[in-house]
Each structure stands twice: as C-alpha cells, then as structure tokens.
Amino acid sequence: MTPVLDIQNLNVNYHSSRGIARAVRDLSLTIEGGETYGLVGESGCGKSTVALSIMRYLPRQAQDSGGIRFQGRDLMQAPAEELRHLRGNRIAIVYQDPQSSLNPVLTIERQLSEVIAAHEEHSASESRRRILDMLERVRMPDPQYILGRYPHQLSGGMQQRIVIAMALLLRPDLVIMDEPTTGLDVTIEAGVLDILDDLRREFKMAILYISHNLGVIARICDRVGIMYAGELIEQAPVNDIFAHPSHPYTLGLLRCVPRQGLRYTNEALYSIPGRVPPLTALPQGCAFAPRCVLAESACTAAHPRLESTAQDHSARCIHWETVVEQPERVTFTRPLSSQTDQNSEKNLLNVRGLKVYFMQALDVLGIRKRPNIKVVDGVDFDLPAQRTLGVVGESGCGKSTIAKVLAGLTPVTSGKIEFSGSDFAKPIESRSSDSLQQLQMVFQNPDSSLNPRHTISQTLSRPLRRFKIVPQDQENETIIGLLRSVNLDESYLDRYPSQLSGGEKQRVAIARAFAGNPELVVCDEPISSLDVSVQAAVLNLLHELQHQRKVALVFIAHDLNVVRYISDEVAVIYLGRICEIGPTDRIFSPPSHPYTEALMSAIPVADPNAQINPIRLSGNVPSPANPPTGCHFHTRCPRKIGAICETHEPPAQEAGDNHKIFCHIPLDELRVLQTDVMVKM
Amino acid sequence: MLRFILRRFVTLLITMLALSILIFGLSEVLPIEPALVILGRESTPEARAALSEEMGFNRPLPERYVNWLVRFISGDWGDSYRLGAPIQPLVMRRLLNSTILAALALLIISPISLFLGVIAGLYRARWPDRAISAGSLLTISLPDFVVGLLLIIIFSWWLKLLPADSSLRGADIDLAQHWRKLILPAVTAAFVLVGYITRVTRVSMIEVMDSPYIRTAILKGLPYRTVIIRHALRNALIAPIAIITTQFAWLVGGLIIIEQLFNYPGLGSLFADAARSNDLPMIATSSMITVSLIVFSQVIADVLYGLLNPRIRFS
Numbered sequence: 001m002t003p004v005l006d007i008q009n010l011n012v013n014y015h016s017s018r019g020i021a022r023a024v025r026d027l028s029l030t031i032e033g034g035e036t037y038g039l040v041g042e043s044g045c046g047k048s049t050v051a052l053s054i055m056r057y058l059p060r061q062a063q064d065s066g067g068i069r070f071q072g073r074d075l076m077q078a079p080a081e082e083l084r085h086l087r088g089n090r091i092a093i094v095y096q097d098p099q100s101s102l103n104p105v106l107t108i109e110r111q112l113s114e115v116i117a118a119h120e121e122h123s124a125s126e127s128r129r130r131i132l133d134m135l136e137r138v139r140m141p142d143p144q145y146i147l148g149r150y151p152h153q154l155s156g157g158m159q160q161r162i163v164i165a166m167a168l169l170l171r172p173d174l175v176i177m178d179e180p181t182t183g184l185d186v187t188i189e190a191g192v193l194d195i196l197d198d199l200r201r202e203f204k205m206a207i208l209y210i211s212h213n214l215g216v217i218a219r220i221c222d223r224v225g226i227m228y229a230g231e232l233i234e235q236a237p238v239n240d241i242f243a244h245p246s247h248p249y250t251l252g253l254l255r256c257v258p259r260q261g262l263r264y265t266n267e268a269l270y271s272i273p274g275r276v277p278p279l280t281a282l283p284q285g286c287a288f289a290p291r292c293v294l295a296e297s298a299c300t301a302a303h304p305r306l307e308s309t310a311q312d313h314s315a316r317c318i319h320w321e322t323v324v325e326q327p328e329r330v331t332f333t334r335p336l337s338s339q340t341d342q343n344s345e346k347n348l349l350n351v352r353g354l355k356v357y358f359m360q361a362l363d364v365l366g367i368r369k370r371p372n373i374k375v376v377d378g379v380d381f382d383l384p385a386q387r388t389l390g391v392v393g394e395s396g397c398g399k400s401t402i403a404k405v406l407a408g409l410t411p412v413t414s415g416k417i418e419f420s421g422s423d424f425a426k427p428i429e430s431r432s433s434d435s436l437q438q439l440q441m442v443f444q445n446p447d448s449s450l451n452p453r454h455t456i457s458q459t460l461s462r463p464l465r466r467f468k469i470v471p472q473d474q475e476n477e478t479i480i481g482l483l484r485s486v487n488l489d490e491s492y493l494d495r496y497p498s499q500l501s502g503g504e505k506q507r508v509a510i511a512r513a514f515a516g517n518p519e520l521v522v523c524d525e526p527i528s529s530l531d532v533s534v535q536a537a538v539l540n541l542l543h544e545l546q547h548q549r550k551v552a553l554v555f556i557a558h559d560l561n562v563v564r565y566i567s568d569e570v571a572v573i574y575l576g577r578i579c580e581i582g583p584t585d586r587i588f589s590p591p592s593h594p595y596t597e598a599l600m601s602a603i604p605v606a607d608p609n610a611q612i613n614p615i616r617l618s619g620n621v622p623s624p625a626n627p628p629t630g631c632h633f634h635t636r637c638p639r640k641i642g643a644i645c646e647t648h649e650p651p652a653q654e655a656g657d658n659h660k661i662f663c664h665i666p667l668d669e670l671r672v673l674q675t676d677v678m679v680k681m
Numbered sequence: 682m683l684r685f686i687l688r689r690f691v692t693l694l695i696t697m698l699a700l701s702i703l704i705f706g707l708s709e710v711l712p713i714e715p716a717l718v719i720l721g722r723e724s725t726p727e728a729r730a731a732l733s734e735e736m737g738f739n740r741p742l743p744e745r746y747v748n749w750l751v752r753f754i755s756g757d758w759g760d761s762y763r764l765g766a767p768i769q770p771l772v773m774r775r776l777l778n779s780t781i782l783a784a785l786a787l788l789i790i791s792p793i794s795l796f797l798g799v800i801a802g803l804y805r806a807r808w809p810d811r812a813i814s815a816g817s818l819l820t821i822s823l824p825d826f827v828v829g830l831l832l833i834i835i836f837s838w839w840l841k842l843l844p845a846d847s848s849l850r851g852a853d854i855d856l857a858q859h860w861r862k863l864i865l866p867a868v869t870a871a872f873v874l875v876g877y878i879t880r881v882t883r884v885s886m887i888e889v890m891d892s893p894y895i896r897t898a899i900l901k902g903l904p905y906r907t908v909i910i911r912h913a914l915r916n917a918l919i920a921p922i923a924i925i926t927t928q929f930a931w932l933v934g935g936l937i938i939i940e941q942l943f944n945y946p947g948l949g950s951l952f953a954d955a956a957r958s959n960d961l962p963m964i965a966t967s968s969m970i971t972v973s974l975i976v977f978s979q980v981i982a983d984v985l986y987g988l989l990n991p992r993i994r995f996s
Binding site: 085089105 | 916
C-alpha cells in the first residue's frame with residue numbers, strides 16, 4: 001500500500017545574509033493512512049519547515065530538494081493548480097495561535113463555507129448543513145450562533161476548534177497539526193486533545209503532529225520522530241520511544257520535564273547543557289555532540305547514520321546501546337547550603353484581604369455604571385523567609401496581577417501587604433530604597449525585560465550601584481561572581497542581550513534579580529518562554545541560588561508539575577480567589593479542591609501507558625467583570641453539589657497542617673471521591 | 682453600531698467645546714485691540730473706548746465667552762474688521778468652493794494611490810514595487826508650488842488645454858461652467874498626497890500578505906484572486922482609508938499655497954488674509970471651522986474604521 005505521505009531525503013536551506021541555514025537535512029519519513037506521526041523537537045529545529053515544505057508554502061528565500069509524495073503524487077513537481085486542489089481539500093493544516101490564523105474581518109461562516117466552495121459544488125443549504133455537522137463534531141456549543149460571529153468574539157479554545165473544523169471539513173487524507181494546542185490553557189488543551197483523539201479514530205486520516213510537548217505526543221501519536229538541528233535523530237513507535245530512548249537527546253527531553261511527584265527535596269532536574277547550534281554553522285560530525293555527555297572523539301569525527309536499533313526503531317547515535325544506562329537521578333551541581341533555617345516562624349510576607357479591582361471606563365454619557373473587574377478578590381497568604389510559594393491557575397485568574405501588586409506596579413484597591421515589617425501595599429514610587437532592594441522580580445520574557453542597549457555588565461552593575469551593594473572597586477569582581485552563579489562566564493560581560501539565547505538571557509535576568517541581595521524574588525512564569533531542554537537548567541539554577549542566598553520565592557506558573565517541583569507551599573487561584581492553599585504535598589494528594597483536581601488531570605503525561613482519569617472542565621473561565629455568585633467555580637465544577645454552591649461563598653475547610661480548601665463539599669467526602677479515581681502519585 | 686457612532690459624536694462635541702475655549706482664550710491673549718483695528722490709528726482714544734464699550738469688550742470674560750459661543754452656534758459669526766461685512770455668507774461660499782476642490786482631489790487620490798499601493802505590496806521588492814516606490818517618493822519630495830508651476834507650464838502655456846487662472850471673479854461656483862478651472866489645482870493637491878497614501882497602502886498590504894490568516898486562506902486552496910480580494914484587501918485597506926479621511930480637513934482648509942498660485946477663492950487664502958490683517962472675528966471663525974473640519978473628519982474616519990473592522994465595532 002502506498003503511504004499517504006512519503007518524504008525522502010528532504011533538504012531545506014534558507015539563504016540569508018548570514019549564510020545558508022540548513023533548516024532540514026536529509027529527512028525521510030512516511031505516514032500511513034490512519035496513522036498519527038509525532039514530530040518532536042525544540043524551537044528552531046526544523047519541524048515547522050517540514051510542514052511548510054509539504055504544503056509547498058516555503059518563503060522565497062528557502063530552497064528545498066528531495067522527494068515529497070502524497071498518495072504517490074510528487075508534490076514538489078506539482079503545478080500550482082494541482083496544489084490548489086489538494087490544499088484544504090486532501091491536505092489540510094492546523095497551526096498554533098488560532099487567533100492570528102483566522103481572518104479578523106470575516107464571519108466564521110464565511111471562512112468555513114469558502115473551503116467547501118473552493119473545492120466542491122454544493123447548494124448553500126447543503127454547505128451549511130456540513131459546516132454545522134462538523135462544528136458539532138468539534139463539540140462547539142451552539143454552532144448556529146457561532147456561525148455569525150467574528151473570530152475575536154470567540155475564546156482561544158473555541159477559535160482552535162474552528163480551525164480544526166476548517167481543516168477537517170472536506171475529510172482530508174492528511175492533516176498537519178503544527179503545535180495546535182501550544183498557547184492554550186491546560187484545561188482547554190485537554191479538551192482539544194480529546195476531540196482530536198476521537199476524530200482521528202473516526203476519520204482514519206493520516207496526521208503529522210508537530211509538538212515540543214512529549215506529554216501531548218504520548219497521548220495522541222502512534223509513531224514518533226525526534227528532530228534535532230534539522231535532522232531526524234530518532235524514530236520509533238510511541239511506546240518504544242518512551243521505554244527505550246536510544247539517543248541521548250531523546251533521553252534528555254524525556255527527563256528534563258519534571259515528572260509528576262518530583263520535588264526539589266529529592267533531586268535536581270535532569271538538564272541538557274548548552275544550546276542548539278546555529279543552523280548556519282553546524283558542528284562537524286554529530287550535531288548534538290557539543291551538548292552530549294556521551295560524546296567522544298568518534299562522535300565529532302564522522303556524521304552518524306540513522307541506525308536501526310530494533311524493529312521499526314532507529315537512532316542517529318553511535319552509542320545507542322548505552323543511552324538508557326544513563327543514571328536517572330541527578331544531584332545539584334553545588335552542595336545546597338544547610339537546610340533552611342527552620343526557625344522561620346516569622347513570616348516574611350503577610351497578605352490579607354488583597355483586592356485589586358480595575359475600573360472600567362464610564363459610558364460616555366455616564367448613565368450606566370459598569371462593574372469593576374475584580375482581578376484579585378480577597379486573597380490571603382503568608383510566606384516564611386527562604387521558602388517558596390507557588391501560585392497556579394489558568395490564564396486570567398489573577399496570578400500575574402498578584403506579582404505586579406507585590407512589586408508595586410499595580411495599585412491595591414484594598415487589603416494589607418506586610419513585608420518584613422513594612423507596608424508594601426503602596427506603589428513603587430513611594431517605597432523606600434530598602435524596600436525596593438528587598439523585593440526583586442524575574443519576568444516571563446527576558447527579551448523585553450532586559451534593556452537591549454545595555455551590555456550584560458551594565459545590566460548587572462545597575463542594582464549593585466543603586467543599592468550600594470559593593471564598593472566601586474569590587475564591582476567587576478561581584479558581577480563576574482554573579483555570572484558564574486548562573487553558569488555563565490566573563491566572556492558575557494560585554495555582550496548585548498541580542499547576542500544571547502533565550503535561556504542565557506533569562507539567566508542574566510535572574511542574576512540581576514539576585515544582585516541586590518533581595519529577601520524575596522517574585523518570578524512570573526520565569527521558564528515558560530524557554531525551550532524544554534533549557535527550562536530544567538534554569539529551574540535548577542533558580543533553586544540553587546535561592547538556597548545559597550537565603551531568599552524567598554513567589555513562583556507564578558501555569559505548569560502544575562513545575563510549581564510542584566519547586567514550591568514548599570502552593571496556592572491555587574481561580575478568578576481572583578484562592579481555592580486551595582497549603583503545603584505542596586498536601587495540595588497534590590486527596591482531599592483537593594475540585595479545581596485543583598481538574599487541573600491535575602488535564603496535564604498531558606509523558607507516558608503513553610498512563611491511566612489518567614479525565615476530568616474535563618466545561619466552558620471557559622467566566623469574565624472577572626461579572627463573576628458567578630457563591631463559589632466562583634460552580635459554573636464549571638464537575639463536583640457541584642447543589643444550590644448552595646451558587647448562593648454561598650464556600651467556607652475555608654481546614655485539612656490539617658495549614659492546608660485550607662475553599663469548598664462546600666465536606667473533606668471526608670472529597671477524600672473518598674478522589675482516592676477512588678486518582679492514581680496515587 | 683449605532684451606539685458606537687453616537688459615542689463618537691458625543692466625544693466630538695466635548696472636543697469641540699474644549700477647543701472653542703482654547704480658541705476664545707487665544708483671541709483674548711493676542712495683543713490686538715479691536716477698536717484700533719476697526720477705527721484705524723487716527724481715531725481718538727475716546728472713540729475707541731466708546732466702541733469697545735458698545736461691542737461689549739468690557740464685560741467679564743466668561744460672559745463674553747458664552748455670548749460668543751451662543752452667537753457662533755446660532756450662525757452669527759460677526760462682521761469682519763477688514764471687510765466690514767458679515768463673515769458667515771463669505772465663509773460659507775469659500776467653504777463650498779474648497780469642499781468641491783477637496784472632493785475632486787480625493788477622487789483622484791483614492792483610486793490611484795490604493796491601486797498603486799496594493800500592486801507595490803503584492804510585488805514587493807520586484808520591479809513594479811521599485812517603480813511605484815521611487816515614483817511616490819518623488820511626488821512626496823516635490824513641493825506643491827513646484828508641481829503647480831510645472832502643471833501650469835505644461836498644460837496652460839505649452840498645450841494650452843487648461844486655464845492657469847482659477848479665479849471665479851466673485852461668482853458662486855458652478856461645476857458645469859467652472860470645471861476646467863478646478864482640474865489643475867485639484868491635480869496639484871492630489872500630487873502631494875498620492876505618494877504618501879500609496880506608501881501607507883503598500884506597507885499595509887505587505888503586512889497583511891505576511892499574516893498567518895493569508896497563509897490560512899492560501900492553504901485552504903482558495904483561488905489566488907479570492908485570497909487577494911476577499912481576505913487581503915478588506916484588511917489592507919483599513920489603514921489607508923482611515924488616513925485618506927483624516928486628510929480631507931487639510932485638503933479643505935490647508936491649501937493656502939495652491940489657492941494663491943491658481944488664484945482660487947478657497948478657505949485657505951481667506952484665513953491667511955485674516956491672520957495677516959488682525960481680523961479677530963475672522964481668525965476665530967477660521968480656527969473654529971478648521972478645528973470642526975479636523976474633528977469631524979476624524980469621527981468619519983473612526984466610523985469608517987469601525988465599519989471595516991469588526992474588532993473595533995463590537996468591542
């Protein structure tokens with residue numbers, strides 16, 4: 001049987017002023033009908049270029065060679081008109097970021113119906129019937145209503161379902177999915193993955209699924225190919241990849257994601273040193289050798305071939321037999337300073353009744369008063385010195401606002417923030433120099449938080465001078481020390497941020513935050529813009545620095561496993577209120593708040609055999625301008641018990657050890673409900 | 682949509698009110714003594730004081746502002762010091778002349794610049810783009826009087842096709858009779874803007890063609906023409922159309938040099954004369970008219986923008 005997609009020796013080069021970037025090198029893969037093939041790799045490794053090459057939509061400065069056959073037809077030689085007939089009809093594509101891939105000025109119906117009109121002849125009513133049918137299949141609530149909407153009126157999850165419906169409308173034989181759930185909240189992602197999983201079984205199409213998230217790949221793919229620096233370095237059925245990774249890079253990718261249950265108290269995270277080489281100057285021999293622990297002279301001498309390691313399993317590594325023998329546990333590179341002083345009875349940070357409301361602009365006529373947006377609505381928490389508080393929740397729940405309030409960047413509506421004895425509920429302009437020094441921040445995106453016109457040494461000297469940390473003559477020495485502490489060396493001193501990779505920039509941002517000897521560092525999604533292989537290293541480093549310098553952290557993230565790994569205590573936030581707060585181990589074992597439970601079950605687990613109990617939240621996070629009455633979560637809660645949830649705010653139930661759950665369901669009942677279904681982690 | 686327009690108009694009114702205070706305030710600060718302007722330097726101080734009293738210049742400031750505003754709104758714009766005649770009919774006639782000229786200029790500008798901009802954007806960095814970009818840069822850098830003179834030399838002196846003198850000799854404008862006189866000033870005004878709008882359109886088109894939704898449209902298998910007409914143009918023309926609308930005010934009230942060059946009786950030259958001769962009521966009126974034009978065309982631009990862009994309309 002001819003495979004649906006057959007790629008042989010594909011090479012793609014981008015020509016630029018910096019030379020020729022070899023985006024894809026000698027890549028061969030085939031996908032059969034009904035099969036889902038996962039293409040995995042970090043950003044810049046060539047995955048999306050493969051997708052664009054299949055669609056014959058490469059930018060003009062790109063050149064490709066090799067063979068791409070679709071059901072036996074040579075796409076590379078296909079004339080424009082034939083390609084047009086295939087696109088959207090027999091081959092469809094779904095991309096990341098649905099918002100920008102839908103046309104903002106056309107209605108959803110227009111954008112869907114034109115796909116049918118471009119390829120088949122149907123009456124308007126037949127076309128409409130098929131569209132409604134497909135919208136039902138992607139579980140779109142109220143499809144009739146949706147048809148008349150514009151893209152910006154739909155939420156991200158709904159937009160992505162529209163894009164998926166658009167791709168599947170004509171039952172294509174091949175669908176390319178390029179990171180279709182990246183950028184969506186985990187709860188939304190889980191729902192979209194459910195739909196994809198059902199539809200791929202039903203439609204029996206071939207799918208090329210591109211992702212950097214191994215959890216998602218494990219969930220949805222039959223076979224997996226791992227890409228590194230433009231090459232396929234390992235390929236195997238999904239179970240084999242996870243059970244017997246045969247390339248050190250694959251192993252690294254699998255291990256550097258914090259597994260469920262991993263805590264900093266047990267071990268450091270596995271990390272891959274270094275960075276992906278620039279595609280314009282690839283190293284001799286194996287492209288991964290400079291980052292590989294197993295590398296020896298033979299690795300750099302000759303370019304390794306893709307060798308067959310088992311049935312249907314091949315790897316591009318001369319050490320493939322010994323890869324799995326790598327020790328699984330890793331320890332911190334530097335010994336951690338003695339355990340945190342347990343006499344930290346005294347809290348560093350006390351937050352009581354914190355409210356942050358954003359006023360909406362009045363109607364011009366001033367007739368109707370609009371409600372305030374309650375971004376943070378009565379939040380209490382404490383943080384002892386040198387400890388870490390993790391804050392999790394879906395986007396729009398108020399996590400980042402809490403960070404901004406602590407830093408004094410957003411005004412407090414009401415409530416108390418006490419930080420080592422002084423009042424921190426005031427804006428940054430009215431804080432004393434000491435207060436500024438005590439609290440520093442690390443932001444999500446180091447590209448925009450580092451001044452592009454300052455060298456690294458200028459960036460790091462700023463807090464040293466501002467807070468008079470060291471005398472002028474020791475400044476340089478201190479800066480080098482700081483760089484070393486984030487695993488960079490003095491060669492970085494005179495570089496500018498644009499010359500650094502994302503991970504390196506974030507290290508500098510962390511060094512800057514620690515430069516002023518703060519007592520608390522607030523990290524707002526510090527690793528979510530980084531590649532997975534770099535995330536682990538940055539997380540390790542953050543943790544080491546925290547312990548050496550005896551600093552407390554507020555760690556805000558949407559990734560539950562990451563928060564679980566690094567935090568001593570966790571606060572789960574929904575619509576501006578805390579649902580559950582307590583010691584990390586307590587939060588992650590029953591009884592838990594139903595929202596926490598749903599968040600946990602939504603995380604894709606990087607194990608194809610994982611038995612997960614799917615708890616899916618319906619709908620989207622409601623608007624904070626008009627939050628539900630009673631328990632904010634009742635509109636989506638799978639364990640809602642009745643009218644009381646709608647009318648009364650849930651009480652704080654003490655589950656022991658300072659673990660508080662804000663829910664109407666008695667704790668014993670929750671425990672029973674959740675022990676039944678939860679896999680003990 | 683209606684609420685959107687209504688909101689815009691309320692904002693418009695508030696802006697106008699604020700600006701009227703500013704304009705009134707400015708005419709107070711100007712070192713001009715109205716009685717002196719009217720009666721001349723040879724007048725006695727007693728006569729000037731009497732006139733000032735009669736004209737109400739000794740009343741308190743807020744009262745004078747309110748009186749002025751009420752009269753202005755009811756259409757009584759006072760008499761010109763310089764001409765000694767009521768301002769309102771004069772300005773209205775000039776306003777009509779200027780509006781017709783501006784409309785004609787826009788009729789020339791819009792199709793040409795939108796078309797050229799779209800073509801340049803579609804053929805980015807290839808010869809049509811290079812030619813159009815070079816041409817638009819040229820028209821932008823040529824001052825309007827140079828363009829006007831060149832046109833006069835070519836079309837009036839050499840070819841003897843069109844008149845160089847566009848004066849209406851005090852008559853009301855009549856398109857059937859005067860259309861030949863409008864062509865050269867309109868083309869000159871168009872020349873100044875065509876290059877600018879072409880460039881805006883080009884950039885907007887390039888941006889849209891690079892956007893993910895155009896990629897979606899192409900990879901849906903839509904015919905190229907559908908991709909351009911349905912998906913690209915609707916988005917790419919939003920910005921240039923909004924800009925064209927805001928330029929209308931300038932075309933009506935700002936063509937001082939072109940009006941003088943062709944002797945065309947428009948608003949611009951009337952206002953320039955007023956400023957030169959300390960003609961306070963005329964200055965205030967001209968400022969109010971200009972401001973109204975600008976604010977009004979901005980509102981039209983906003984409404985058009987909202988109509989073209991559902992993201993604005995529904996937010």
